[in-house]
Amino acid sequence: MTALADAEVGTVPDWSPPRPSLVWLTVALSAAGLGVSGYLTAAHYTSPSLLVCSASGAIDCAKVTTSSASRLFGIPVAVLGLVWFVPMLGLSLPAVWRSPDSRVAVARLAWVTAGIGFVVYLIYAELFVVGAICLWCSTVHLAVFLLFVAVLSAGLPQLRR
Amino acid sequence: MAVPVGVVVAVVVALVLVKVAGGGSSTPTAEPDRQPAPAGVVTAVTSVPASVLDTIGAPSGLTPPQRLPKATVLTKDGKPAVVYLGAEFCPYCAAERWPMVVALSRFGTFSGLKITHSSSTDVFANTRTLSFVGSSYSSPYITFDPVEFENNRNGPLEQPDAIQTRVEANFDKPPYSGIDGGIPFIDFGNQWSIGGPSYNVQILQGLSWEEIASQLSDPNQVLAVGVDGTANIISAAICQLTGGQPAAVCGSPGVRVATGRIPGAK
Numbered sequence: 017m018t019a020l021a022d023a024e025v026g027t028v029p030d031w032s033p034p035r036p037s038l039v040w041l042t043v044a045l046s047a048a049g050l051g052v053s054g055y056l057t058a059a060h061y062t063s064p065s066l067l068v069c070s071a072s073g074a075i076d077c078a079k080v081t082t083s084s085a086s087r088l089f090g091i092p093v094a095v096l097g098l099v100w101f102v103p104m105l106g107l108s109l110p111a112v113w114r115s116p117d118s119r120v121a122v123a124r125l126a127w128v129t130a131g132i133g134f135v136v137y138l139i140y141a142e143l144f145v146v147g148a149i150c151l152w153c154s155t156v157h158l159a160v161f162l163l164f165v166a167v168l169s170a171g172l173p174q175l176r177r
Numbered sequence: 178m179a180v181p182v183g184v185v186v187a188v189v190v191a192l193v194l195v196k197v198a199g200g201g202s203s204t205p206t207a208e209p210d211r212q213p214a215p216a217g218v219v220t221a222v223t224s225v226p227a228s229v230l231d232t233i234g235a236p237s238g239l240t241p242p243q244r245l246p247k248a249t250v251l252t253k254d255g256k257p258a259v260v261y262l263g264a265e266f267c268p269y270c271a272a273e274r275w276p277m278v279v280a281l282s283r284f285g286t287f288s289g290l291k292i293t294h295s296s297s298t299d300v301f302a303n304t305r306t307l308s309f310v311g312s313s314y315s316s317p318y319i320t321f322d323p324v325e326f327e328n329n330r331n332g333p334l335e336q337p338d339a340i341q342t343r344v345e346a347n348f349d350k351p352p353y354s355g356i357d358g359g360i361p362f363i364d365f366g367n368q369w370s371i372g373g374p375s376y377n378v379q380i381l382q383g384l385s386w387e388e389i390a391s392q393l394s395d396p397n398q399v400l401a402v403g404v405d406g407t408a409n410i411i412s413a414a415i416c417q418l419t420g421g422q423p424a425a426v427c428g429s430p431g432v433r434v435a436t437g438r439i440p441g442a443k
Contacts (some may be wrong), residue, residue, distance in 0.1 A: 071345070143193065
């Protein structure tokens with residue numbers, strides 16, 4: 017059958033947004049990532065009062081943010097994370113998900129792909145440059161990864177129409 | 178969707194496997210975790226010339242102690258107590274021990290000092306430092322009460338005594354420390370505290386114990402400014418507890434300048 021014939025009988029919807037649960041998941045992950053990035057940014061700029069280890073023997077001394085890998089082109093990585101999550105939160109809003117404009121879907125996919133690429137670099141930096149894992153940073157990395165999975169699972173169908 | 182997600186997962190897993198297999202950042206050849214401090218290092222750290230300390234003073238870039246809200250001076254064995262809470266894995270503790278030994282050596286005598294390094298898998302990895310484990314300190318002016326909770330591999334090391342436990346419970350928390358139970362934490366008779374490194378830990382990176390010790394007597398070295406300047410501040414805080422004794426130390430130009438950095442000091 018041709019596409020015109022399909023439209024005449026109304027059997028193929030023009031477009032349908034992703035499941036509400038998936039939409040709200042992306043909102044929650046973006047908001048959580050924004051919150052943690054905000055904390056890491058504050059920690060980066062705070063005076064030595066935060067330069068302590070935990071006497072209980074945490075995995076790290078929570079100071080990956082003071083390492084040489086904590087800046088990229090002079091910009092603190094924590095700030096870059098904050099900057100990334102702001103538009104990601106915007107792209108995750110239900111009203112934006114409902115947009116039939118394919119450019120929004122492309123932008124969302126491109127943004128989350130850039131984010132996951134940066135996360136892979138940061139993991140490399142933690143393992144091979146700093147030699148320490150930052151638990152708070154790993155929380156952000158996980159949020160970006162889950163957003164990547166969510167956007168791929170919800171966003172690709174939009175691009176196939 | 179599976180392919181791009183799979184690629185990301187595969188890359189991250191590969192990075193972790195390479196790291197676990199021993200690739201990536203270099204670590205120093207195996208060193209004993211703790212061993213007796215060489216005589217030359219001990220001499221250099223415990224005998225920094227007064228002229229050098231006076232020249233350095235207390236530069237503004239150093240973090241001063243905070244005033245604690247306690248009227249009664251904490252004592253132990255009949256003398257004002259200086260309590261130190263730390264751990265050998267902690268790089269900030271590694272940095273702070275150098276000026277502590279410089280300062281405390283002006284009020285008493287250490288024996289049995291050790292050398293070690295901070296964790297090999299944390300920030301500022303393998304920062305060379307001294308260790309108080311197994312050492313003793315004697316002074317006619319103060320009692321020094323240190324505890325190292327863990328070794329540099331995050332294994333259990335020492336248990337706190339009753340005084341250290343109370344100090345940790347009462348003061349080792351915000352705003353006197355970055356976090357609850359943060360280390361390093363130094364309590365000066367429950368009157369002042371230092372919660373964190375007083376100078377830039379980066380200064381010590383890549384240096385051996387001998388190199389660190391040898392720079393302490395050169396006031397032109399950035400390392401000396403950080404360590405000895407902090408030692409002056411620590412000395413000034415101790416002098417507040419000892420009523421200005423010994424006069425040669427507490428009346429020295431370097432300590433007098435540092436006293437101005439102690440909030441509420443007389």
